[in-house]
Amino acid sequence: MNDAMSAGIHRLWKDTFIRRMSPPPGTKLLDVAGGTGDIAYRFLNFQDQINDDSTSSVHLVDINPQMLEQGKIRFANSQWNLDNRLSFGIGNAEKLETIESNSVDFYTIAFGIRNCTNPQKVIDEAYRVLKPGGRFMCLEFSKVDNPLIGAAYDIFSFKIIPELGQLIANDRESYQYLVESIRQFPDQKTFASMIRKAGFATVGDGYENLTFGVAAIHSGYKV
Numbered sequence: 088m089n090d091a092m093s094a095g096i097h098r099l100w101k102d103t104f105i106r107r108m109s110p111p112p113g114t115k116l117l118d119v120a121g122g123t124g125d126i127a128y129r130f131l132n133f134q135d136q137i138n139d140d141s142t143s144s145v146h147l148v149d150i151n152p153q154m155l156e157q158g159k160i161r162f163a164n165s166q167w168n169l170d171n172r173l174s175f176g177i178g179n180a181e182k183l184e185t186i187e188s189n190s191v192d193f194y195t196i197a198f199g200i201r202n203c204t205n206p207q208k209v210i211d212e213a214y215r216v217l218k219p220g221g222r223f224m225c226l227e228f229s230k231v232d233n234p235l236i237g238a239a240y241d242i243f244s245f246k247i248i249p250e251l252g253q254l255i256a257n258d259r260e261s262y263q264y265l266v267e268s269i270r271q272f273p274d275q276k277t278f279a280s281m282i283r284k285a286g287f288a289t290v291g292d293g294y295e296n297l298t299f300g301v302a303a304i305h306s307g308y309k310v
């Protein structure tokens with residue numbers, strides 16, 4: 088469904104997300120709401136291919152055990168799994184009980200925070216677990232900044248996405264919820280101010296729009 092809804096563009100957004108992250112060798116990443124590991128995969132691949140680094144690791148946390156099981160199957164035969172560079176844990180982004188304070192270099196959350204009851208709690212928790220100097224990065228659907236493109240995007244969202252959901256996944260309601268939850272999520276500037284409220288320092292506005300703001304990357308540093 089992700090591919091059908093975005094014509095595969097979500098893959099490019101995730102690639103851009105990792106390039107913006109540009110993690111140095113030896114990075115310890117916590118990927119929250121990591122699902123089946125799209126971000127973990129790209130991160131480890133980037134470290135292997137670009138940094139020639141085999142010392143970075145990722146711990147993937149998700150609230151849904153079935154998602155984690157799919158992730159484990161996906162990586163079961165990978166070198167990263169055999170090298171113990173990838174681990175999985177069940178957890179709620181709002182209270183990461185198994186993660187120590189000041190323990191990770193990077194914290195990522197991609198298309199996950201919108202589903203959480205209290206996004207501010209999620210950001211506060213990210214601040215707690217990051218080491219000083221560590222970086223919070225979020226990839227999420229956001230608000231389109233061009234009225235003309237926004238109008239077309241609204242038609243696509245409300246008329247076509249629920250139909251695709253019905254056709255491909257036999258589930259109109261979940262995709263109706265998806266488009267509504269995107270509209271309810273704070274806009275770029277409001278979300279950036281929530282990141283600053285948690286204590287993070289942002290560079291410039293603290294965000295970068297992707298595809299006219301259909302999605303955005305937000306980022307902040309724990310100073």
Ligand SMILES: C[S@@+](CC[C@H](N)C(=O)[O-])C[C@H]1O[C@@H](n2cnc3c(N)ncnc32)[C@H](O)[C@@H]1O
Nearest residue numbers: 120121122125149150151179180197198199202
């Ligand atoms: C759309 S998927 C995104 C998965 C992955 N990050 C990606 O970009 O492909 C959203 C994920 O958020 C997880 N999730 C929802 N609420 C959560 C919470 N409170 N804590 C942790 N994970 C959560 C879901 O189980 C799901 O795996």
